Amino acid sequence: MKIITYNINGIRAVLKKDFVAWCKAAKPDVLCLQEVKALESQVDLSAFQDLGYHIYWHAAERKGYSGVAVFSKIKPKHIEVGCGENIYDAEGRVLRVDFEKYAVLTTYMPSGSSSEERQFFKLDWLSFFKDYTKKLLRKHPNIIINGDFNVCHQPIDIHNPIANWNTPGFTEEERDWFTAYLRLGLVDGFRNFTSAPHHYSWWSYRAGARKKNLGWRIDYQLFSKEMQPLIKRCVHLTEAMHSDHCPVLLELN
DNA sequence: ATGGCAAGCTAAGCTTGA
Numbered sequence: 475m476k477i478i479t480y481n482i483n484g485i486r487a488v489l490k491k492d493f494v495a496w497c498k499a500a501k502p503d504v505l506c507l508q509e510v511k512a513l514e515s516q517v518d519l520s521a522f523q524d525l526g527y528h529i530y531w532h533a534a535e536r537k538g539y540s541g542v543a544v545f546s547k548i549k550p551k552h553i554e555v556g557c558g559e560n561i562y563d564a565e566g567r568v569l570r571v572d573f574e575k576y577a578v579l580t581t582y583m584p585s586g587s588s589s590e591e592r593q594f595f596k597l598d599w600l601s602f603f604k605d606y607t608k609k610l611l612r613k614h615p616n617i618i619i620n621g622d623f624n625v626c627h628q629p630i631d632i633h634n635p636i637a638n639w640n641t642p643g644f645t646e647e648e649r650d651w652f653t654a655y656l657r658l659g660l661v662d663g664f665r666n667f668t669s670a671p672h673h674y675s676w677w678s679y680r681a682g683a684r685k686k687n688l689g690w691r692i693d694y695q696l697f698s699k700e701m702q703p704l705i706k707r708c709v710h711l712t713e714a715m716h717s718d719h720c721p722v723l724l725e726l727n
Numbered sequence: 728a729t730g731g732c733a734a735g736c737t738a739a740g741c742t743t744g745a
Contacts, residue, residue, distance in 0.1 A: 483744085486735085487733080509744090537735080681731045717734095
């Protein structure tokens with residue numbers, strides 16, 4: 475079973491690249507996408523339907539902004555669109571699919587980089603989402619929570635921790651939030667398998683950052699502790715070059 | 728310390744992103 479999370483930075487942009495072919499080769503059973511930046515009606519997804527995917531979508535109200543989607547080869551027994559809070563659901567940030575054995579929730583968390591107001595918005599979201607997850611874990615003890623968290627957890631997860639010590643996404647408050655979030659009973663899939671440095675999931679488009687591997691690890695696949703026996707591996711698929719992020723793959727039984 | 732690139736808005740420049 476392969477679950478992939480991928481911030482694609484615009485589905486219309488990646489469809490002009492080799493995204494369908496990549497998907498065909500990568501063969502995810504569940505593909506979680508963030509920043510689709512489109513309504514489902516704005517794109518032709520028949521190629522994915524032909525590959526056997528059921529498609530679920532949560533767009534933002536604002537055109538061309540944010541939005542998440544899930545492509546699943548297995549038909550879920552339930553689909554939950556949004557988190558129930560209008561202020562966040564207006565931005566298309568949460569989508570959950572429930573299967574027989576476990577649930578998969580994907581999220582595109584807000585960025586705080588554009589203004590102080592947005593950083594406050596993000597901090598409010600983080601607080602909300604931790605409470606939301608706490609309740610969710612009671613109903614769904616077997617769950618994978620993945621997506622673009624826009625939070626870099628530890629110094630090992632960023633190429634230049636000193637220079638970025640108080641940059642939105644790497645503030646002390648956000649790092650501490652991540653630690654507390656995991657304490658709800660979640661495991662960072664990637665760190666479950668490696669403690670090695672220099673592994674990132676996002677690189678600035680600017681100044682050749684990706685070529686130089688100057689990045690941040692902000693895309694995660696977290697699994698609840700109950701699921702540990704099922705988890706086989708979790709890796710970054712750095713060869714996929716459709717956006718400024720790379721996909722993250724979680725493989726399980 | 729700053730800016731550097733890209734997508735998509737809307738129609739040449741702005742907003743967002745981290």
